[in-house]
Amino acid sequence: MELPDPVRQRLGNFSRSVFSDSNRTGPEYTEGPDDEMVSSLALQMSLYFNTYFFPLWWVSSVMMLHIKYPILPDYYKFIVVTIIILVTLIEVIRLYLGYMGNLQEKVPELAGFWLLSLLLQLPLILFLLFNEGLKSLPMEKAIHIIFTLFLTFQVVAAFLALKRMVNQLATRFHLQDFDRLSANRGDARRMRSCIEEI
Amino acid sequence: MGRVSGLVPSRFLTLLAHLVIVITLFWSRDSNIQACLPLTFTPEEYEKQDVQLVAALSVTLGLFAVELAGFFSGVSMFNSTQSLIWCAQAIGAHCSASVALSFFIFERWECTTYWYIFVFCSALPAVTEMALFVTVFGLKKKPL
Numbered sequence: 001m002e003l004p005d006p007v008r009q010r011l012g013n014f015s016r017s018v019f020s021d022s023n024r025t026g027p028e029y030t031e032g033p034d035d036e037m038v039s040s041l042a043l044q045m046s047l048y049f050n051t052y053f054f055p056l057w058w059v060s061s062v063m064m065l066h067i068k069y070p071i072l073p074d075y076y077k078f079i080v081v082t083i084i085i086l087v088t089l090i091e092v093i094r095l096y097l098g099y100m101g102n103l104q105e106k107v108p109e110l111a112g113f114w115l116l117s118l119l120l121q122l123p124l125i126l127f128l129l130f131n132e133g134l135k136s137l138p139m140e141k142a143i144h145i146i147f148t149l150f151l152t153f154q155v156v157a158a159f160l161a162l163k164r165m166v167n168q169l170a171t172r173f174h175l176q177d178f179d180r181l182s183a184n185r186g187d188a189r190r191m192r193s194c195i196e197e198i
Numbered sequence: 199m200g201r202v203s204g205l206v207p208s209r210f211l212t213l214l215a216h217l218v219i220v221i222t223l224f225w226s227r228d229s230n231i232q233a234c235l236p237l238t239f240t241p242e243e244y245e246k247q248d249v250q251l252v253a254a255l256s257v258t259l260g261l262f263a264v265e266l267a268g269f270f271s272g273v274s275m276f277n278s279t280q281s282l283i284w285c286a287q288a289i290g291a292h293c294s295a296s297v298a299l300s301f302f303i304f305e306r307w308e309c310t311t312y313w314y315i316f317v318f319c320s321a322l323p324a325v326t327e328m329a330l331f332v333t334v335f336g337l338k339k340k341p342l
Contacts, residue, residue, distance in 0.1 A: 045270065052207050053214060060218075138225035142218045 003097075003108055011108035011115075019111075019159075019166040038168050039102050040161035043154060047098045050150050054091055057143050058084075064140045076134060083124055090120050098154070107165050114158040122151050205285045212292035213262075213269065216319070219299040220258050226303060227251050234308035251309045254316055261324035268327040273334045284330070288323045295319030 003011070061084055069077065094116045101110025128134065129144040136144075223230075231247045232239075265288075298315045301307065 049210055052211060056211070056214065056218075138222040139218065141225060142221035145221065146214070146218065 003112065007112070008108040011111045014115075015107050015111040015162060015166050019162045020170055021163075021167060036168070037105075038161065038164045039105055040157055040164075043098070043102050043157040043161050046150060046154050046157060047095060047102065050154070051095055053146065053150065054095070057147055058088060060139055060143045064137050068135055068137060072135065073133070080128075080134065083128060087121065087124050090116055090124075094121065098158070102158075102161065105165060107162065107169065110158060110162055110165065114155065114162060117151055117158070118155050122148070122155070125151065205282070205289075209269065209285055209289050209292075212289050212296065213265065215296040216292040216299070217262055219296055219303070220255060220262070223299065223303065224252075224255055227255075227309070229306045230302065230309045230312075233306045234310055247309055251312060254312050258316060258320045261320050264324050265327045268331060273330050284326060287326065291319045291323045 002008075065080055065084065072080065094113055097109045097116070098113040100106060101108075101113050125144055125147050128136070129141065129148060227248070231244060231251060234247060235243055295315060295318075298319065302311065302315065
């Protein structure tokens, strides 16, 4: 199952503008051969453990909500239920995109994962953690803190992995140019030798 | 390796459960402190017991940091059947700690009981983790 094409294109353009070292003419350090792996081990480990942590987070959140539901004001009831549903849906998509993007070194998926983590999950979880009127219980504070730590680590690790991936793609693209040039030069030399013969 | 694939998530989950309860205890230690004071107590006595319990919890968090460092860096993971003993004792220790601490909170045990739980279920895995660190990095031996 892949991202739809227009979404992939937009995410690809976004990645190229944000993550590539466009103020340099050459790569920053002599990079290895361009078939070097750029999947990030730290990111993969944190995704793996996040997948196991998420059911624990969900069960604890729902139980704590069940306990404090009678004493929450009406508007907060609606808000907390909506947030938990949203976080669940986004988390499933986010983890899937993270796995796809990191293991298969696909830049649009990983960029989607990065954006979802930074712009959607982090604010929602920080809201659940720090809002005073939500009457958060100690256990909720504990699991939200751990979730926030996971998200922060993933945002940083995904940023570094994306930078490396985009720069490797750019290097590969430039090297492709050289291959094409040398192929053309080979044709031109052949044409010149034919003309000289004539 | 087939057996290892079930061990890593279970070790992580028990570690996490223990960690969650310890962090929860930071905010809900009030009833436990009142359980180990006489019926009428002064604020100074409360402060004294409070400081002791907070110190115990903080030391537990420090030992958690050591154990998490060992877990995520992988020193205690890649080896033979004898590593199952290390893993099993870690899993057992954290599992029993989670259960014991849940009782600690619900049944409002007195705060001095925490030290017993601490010795068997936090200090022991941390010590074995540090021993593994020393074995791998200090003596340059493959662990077991």
